[in-house]
Amino acid sequence: MGAHRIWLERPCCDLHRLPLPDAWADHVVSSATLHHSSNLPALAREVARVLRPGGSFAFVSEPVKKVAIKERRPRNVEVEAGINEHIYTYMEYARALRAAGLHLRHLRPRSVRYRLFYPDPAFIDGLPAPFRFVRATRAGRRLIETLVGGRMTGRCFCRYASLPLSMIATRPACGRCGPSPPHGAQRARRDGV
Numbered sequence: 001m002g003a004h005r006i007w008l009e010r011p012c013c014d015l016h017r018l019p020l021p022d023a024w025a026d027h028v029v030s031s032a033t034l035h036h037s038s039n040l041p042a043l044a045r046e047v048a049r050v051l052r053p054g055g056s057f058a059f060v061s062e063p064v065k066k067v068a069i070k071e072r073r074p075r076n077v078e079v080e081a082g083i084n085e086h087i088y089t090y091m092e093y094a095r096a097l098r099a100a101g102l103h104l105r106h107l108r109p110r111s112v113r114y115r116l117f118y119p120d121p122a123f124i125d126g127l128p129a130p131f132r133f134v135r136a137t138r139a140g141r142r143l144i145e146t147l148v149g150g151r152m153t154g155r156c157f158c159r160y161a162s163l164p165l166s167m168i169a170t171r172p173a174c175g176r177c178g179p180s181p182p183h184g185a186q187r188a189r190r191d192g193v
Contacts, residue, residue, distance in 0.1 A: 016042045020050045030059040036084050040092060044100035047169075054173035057102060060166040064090050093165060102169035106154050 013019050015037050028047050037043040047057050065087040078085050097104055134140035147153040
């Protein structure tokens, strides 16, 4: 890796206090880790702090709870064993990252396609009723896969079908850029409203 000037650090530390200087990392990568934080906004601020302007934060396979679920901590063997487990909604992830000044792009991981074509009963039960019917056909599964990849429809699937969340969040390249505007403000500005 050193020959290509690519360095990898895997610090063993508190997620909310990374032992790295400000603007140190070009990229931060996380796999099924964020849901172990009990303070998602603080974690997002810490990631934004260590990212260089223009840097990216990629995270994959984060569990997403349905909007209807009120509990923040799951009831599972991990929690019973003392592991710090939390479940967040899509919007909780998005709000924390935007408030930290990061810009988001939703990804459609292959695991979503796998779950559409080889679903388990819990996944099927979690789909909204119309999609349980539609996913029974090959064309229906393709339609759902397309919708999951859509900018707005993908968010809805994560919110209502508990699909694993994967995103890339980038720190703006200019130093003057602050937190992202509230949801809908960009569209209003673009439309001249």
